[in-house]
Amino acid sequence: MQQEAERAEQWRQNLTFQSQELGRQRLEIEARREQIQELEENLKRERQQLEQVASELKKNAGLSA
Incomplete structure (x- = not known):
């Protein structure tokens, strides 16, 4: 009886540990x-800025030609 x-x-302690570990994960x-x-939002903003700069450069290059 005592062994049971x-x-x-031990089973309860193991389950408690597993539960805590899952919570941490x-x-x-x-x-x-x-x-x-x-990071995705930052990349999206940077891409928009780069596209805007590229557009302005193309516009300026067209005016210079």
């Missing part, structure tokens, strides 16, 4: 997802 109680306690994944979204 000890085994049940979930937080890390969410933080990474936020970082990726921020």
Whole structure:
């Protein structure tokens, strides 16, 4: 009977540890997802700026010719 109680306690502790580990991993994944979204937004802004500069350069090159 005592062995069964000890085994049940070990099982409970193992499940608690696994639950905590999954929670930690979930937080890390969410933080990474936020970082990726921020990087994507930055890249989108930079691309728009580059496209605007390229457009202005083409416009200016056409006026010079």
